[in-house]
Amino acid sequence: MLKLISYDFRRSRDRILAVLVIMILFQIGVWLSSGTTIEETVSIHLIVYFVVGTIFLFFAAFSYNRNLKSYPRRLIPVNAIYTVLSPLLLYWLLLLSLLLIGLIHLGLYVLVYSADFLPANFWPVVIRSTLQCTWSAGLILLMVMFACTVARSIPLKGKVWITLAVLFAIENGVAYLEKLLFNNYFIGLDNAFRFEITKASDLSSGLELVYTGSDLIGVLVFEAGVAVLLVYAMTLLIRTRTEI
Structure with a gap:
């Protein structure tokens, strides 16, 4: 599987590096053209990181789709489960x-502005939010991959429309179940950003982030079950399509 991950990365390496270089140059431009306070630019920086993470998701999905086309012809002689897991692991490595x-970016801000602008409990909240975002992004990628697999398994034209229809159905189905069971919509992404900022004037320790999300244990168990089912279903579809 490591060879397949390496192969997928080499195939998309130039585009990945181009996106990273453009992002870094844009972030530098935003910083240099901004005012003297970090508050003016932090939202733009976060949006840029989110956009790049979304672009990487598309890179991983396209890589999986290419491998899916090659699998029946045995151009990539690997196990079906590796074909499913390698784009996910590649995506997480890119994230x-x-x-x-982002940490280097933050370090530069601390060197320039000092660490006084950071809330007192910044790191625990950031670590929790980062892990939740990473998991939710991986689950979304699995849904996209599953939709591509179903579309490739149906002998009909209009693969793109079939992919979109399946993705719409499964994403809304999971969202409905999460709303029904946990009273939230796509709770992973929702919880990742559910915190409030307490003013420094109200606390002796300065700014503080107050987490307001719901409990994650039940959600993680549910979404892990969904992820396992998606991987299992994709593996079966790939093998069945190859045998046919």
Whole structure:
């Protein structure tokens, strides 16, 4: 599977590096053209990281779709489960690289402005939010991959429309069940950003982030079950399509 991940990365390496370089240059431009306070630019920086993470998701989905086309012809002689898991692991590695760049970015801000602008409990909240976002992004990628697999398994034209229809159905189905069971819509992404900021004037320790999300244990169990079912279903569909 590591060879397949390496193969997928090499195939998309130029585009990945181009996106990272453009992002870094844009972030530098935003910083240099902004005012003297971090509050003026932090929202733009976060949006840029979110957009790049979404672009990486599409890269991973396209890589899976290419491997899916090659699998029946045995151009990529690997196990079906590796074909499913390698794009997911590649995507998480890309998100990890994005996180490392973000930490370097934060370190530069601390050097320039000092760490006084950070809330007192900044790191616990950020770690929790990052883990939730990473997990939810991976689950969304699995849904996209499942939709692509179903579309490739149906001998009909209009693969793109079939993919969109399946993705719409499964995403809304999972969202409905989460709303029914946990009273939230796509609770992973929702919980990741559910916190409030307490003013520094109200606390002796300065700014503080107050987490207001709901409990994650039941949600993680549910979404882990959904992820396992998606991986299992994709593996069966790939093998069945190959045998046919």
